[in-house]
Every structure is written in structure tokens, then in C-alpha cells.
Amino acid sequence: MNTVKLTKILGEEPLSMSSVGGGCIADSQIIATRSGKKYFLKQGFSNGMFEKEANGLRELASADVIRVPEVIHTSKDCLIIEYIKNGSKKKDFFEYFGHKLALLHQRTAEGYGFFEDNFIGSTPQINLASEEEKNNWPLFYWNKRILYQFRLAEKNGYADKTLTSLISKLESVLEDILSAGAEPPALLHGDLWGGNYMVDESGSPVLIDPAVYYGHREADLAMTKLFGGFSEDFYRAYQQTYPLKAGASEREPAYLLYHVLNHLNLFGSGYYGQAIQLLRKLTKK
Known part of the structure; x- marks a missing residue:
């Protein structure tokens, strides 16, 4: 996804985009903006998979029980969600x-x-x-x-x-x-x-x-x-x-x-x- 399109979606210009390993389906990247905000981008398919994932995340979030990344933007070929920094498991x-x-x-x-x-x-x-x-x-x-x-x-x-x-x-x-x-x-x-x-x-x-x-x-x-x-x-x-x-x-x-x-x-x-x-x-x- 190009910088112009991302700027329009996020409301500010991306400062950097770094690839994230570990996934076996989508191309995933972390977007950092000039304001210091970060977002998680998934792309690489145009079969509607990301729109389906977004709807699933919204359904889980609607229960308001377990944290789910907020959906920022979705289209047929990409998904942008809230970036959540990895932490360490608490004791319980x-x-x-x-x-x-x-x-x-x-x-x-x-x-x-x-x-x-x-x-x-x-x-x-x-x-x-x-x-x-x-x-x-x-x-x-x-x-x-x-x-x-x-x-x-x-x-x-x-x-x-x-x-x-x-x-x-x-x-x-x-x-x-x-x-x-x-x-x-x-x-x-x-x-x-x-x-x-x-x-x-x-x-x-x-x-x-x-x-x-x-x-x-x-x-x-x-x-x-x-x-x-x-x-x-x-x-x-x-x-x-x-x-x-x-x-x-x-x-x-x-x-x-x-x-x-x-x-x-x-x-x-x-x-x-x-x-x-x-x-x-x-x-x-």
C-alpha cells in the first residue's frame, strides 16, 4: 500500500513501515507515524479474507470480554488494525x-x-x-x-x-x-x-x-x-x-x-x- 493511500486512511503521514515475520498467510507490517502512533497492516490477498477477519474481530470485540485489536480500516486487499505491543504473561x-x-x-x-x-x-x-x-x-x-x-x-x-x-x-x-x-x-x-x-x-x-x-x-x-x-x-x-x-x-x-x-x-x-x-x-x- 502506498504512502498517499495510507496517509488518507490514517489521517497522518507514515514515518516508517517494517515487515513482521511469523505469519504464513499474509504480508504483515508495522506502520509508525509522525505522531508516534503505530498500526498493524496485513495485505497480500484480494479474496476478501481481510474483510472477513475484520468482521470476526468486531464480533469478538462486541462481547467486551477479552481484548481484541481495534479494526482501523479494511478493504478487499488489506486490513489495518490497532498495534499492540507484545508483553510478558502475568502470573495468573x-x-x-x-x-x-x-x-x-x-x-x-x-x-x-x-x-x-x-x-x-x-x-x-x-x-x-x-x-x-x-x-x-x-x-x-x-x-x-x-x-x-x-x-x-x-x-x-x-x-x-x-x-x-x-x-x-x-x-x-x-x-x-x-x-x-x-x-x-x-x-x-x-x-x-x-x-x-x-x-x-x-x-x-x-x-x-x-x-x-x-x-x-x-x-x-x-x-x-x-x-x-x-x-x-x-x-x-x-x-x-x-x-x-x-x-x-x-x-x-x-x-x-x-x-x-x-x-x-x-x-x-x-x-x-x-x-x-x-x-x-x-x-x-
Whole structure:
């Protein structure tokens, strides 16, 4: 983005722009202005991804529970948000984080899904649902999450006989698995792993890079465990604030499966074995 356009958006001239490493999708930069303010710029795509991310950040911010970067500007090909300086975790960081996530999940909607589709990583995430799906979590989760990812796996050449057979068996049991934990649609970050939160100057959590929708809160918690999990203090505080229904651990593989299938489609066959393992656990085969 050129200096003239940035000046018009920010209301002052940029003094410097420095690239930020660590991201695997967007080109990210920190903008410093003459007044001393800083902003975070993401660009590099023109598929509407940044507009979807902005809407997700706004939805999370509207709950007024966990800090989220303020959206300054968004367009089809860029996103400018509040720059938040990295800090160090305060002593009770994970306890505080777990408590706050539990409060976030108490923000509910009338139906499952979201007012628009968005992205999970760089994969489209389908949130627009039929009236039946809006009121039926197992149906929504099957159609918009598992089946959608499986169809992508077919296109990408990963759906061999074993994966196809297990997915077919899962379809026949998924409703029974998920129905036992029925709850109202909760506001979800959607992609909550260690890389999608940061620590601010006060040592508190900040949610970034969301894939927001309204779904079952156990789906958010499952994602936190995909790459080793958060501190035990996090889960203990969550449970104390908003206890999970019985059987949550048995439903967890179903929620992990969505993300593992997505990683299979994004990053390749290294995730195939994990997908098969989860499917066998769910189908007892």
C-alpha cells in the first residue's frame, strides 16, 4: 500500500513501515507515524479474507470480554488494525484467560453459523446455514465442517478407501455423539491455538486471527489442544466459570477432526494418519 493511500486512511503521514515475520498467510507490517502512533497492516490477498477477519474481530470485540485489536480500516486487499505491543504473561495469565474465554462463550445467538462465510487459515469456512442447520448443531457440524473438508480432501487426492469408509461410518454416528452435549450457539474464536493469541503490555491475553462463528463451545476448547494444549490452569478456570457437560472428552475428537482435516488439505499427507486415528476413535473401528 502506498504512502498517499495510507496517509488518507490514517489521517497522518507514515514515518516508517517494517515487515513482521511469523505469519504464513499474509504480508504483515508495522506502520509508525509522525505522531508516534503505530498500526498493524496485513495485505497480500484480494479474496476478501481481510474483510472477513475484520468482521470476526468486531464480533469478538462486541462481547467486551477479552481484548481484541481495534479494526482501523479494511478493504478487499488489506486490513489495518490497532498495534499492540507484545508483553510478558502475568502470573495468573492462563487462569485469567480461561475465565475470560468461558465468559466469551456465554455470548450466544439464535442459530449456528454466522452472517457470512469466512476462512479457517486460507481455507474457506462455510457459515451460511439453512434454517434446519441453524437449529441443529450435529447437522450443521456435519455439513459445514466435516463433509466440506472431506470434499476438499477428495479434490486434493487424500480421500482413499480408508478415509472414505471411516467418514461414511462417522456420518451414521455423529448425531448421537454430538447431541449429548447440546447447548445454545456460543460465540467462538474458531481457530484458537497458541499462535492466535498474544500477550499485551499488561500481561493479559489478546485474541487475534479469528475464524468466528456461533457453534458449540467445546469446538473452541478442542482446538486449543491440537498442538499440545494450554496450561492446566486455563482449563481449570474455564471449568470453574462455565462447567462443561458430561462427556465432553468423548466429543473432543469430533471437534479436533475438523482442524486436522483442514491441516491435511492445507499442508499435506503428514496429517493423514492423525485424521484416521481420530475417525477410528469416533467410529470405534
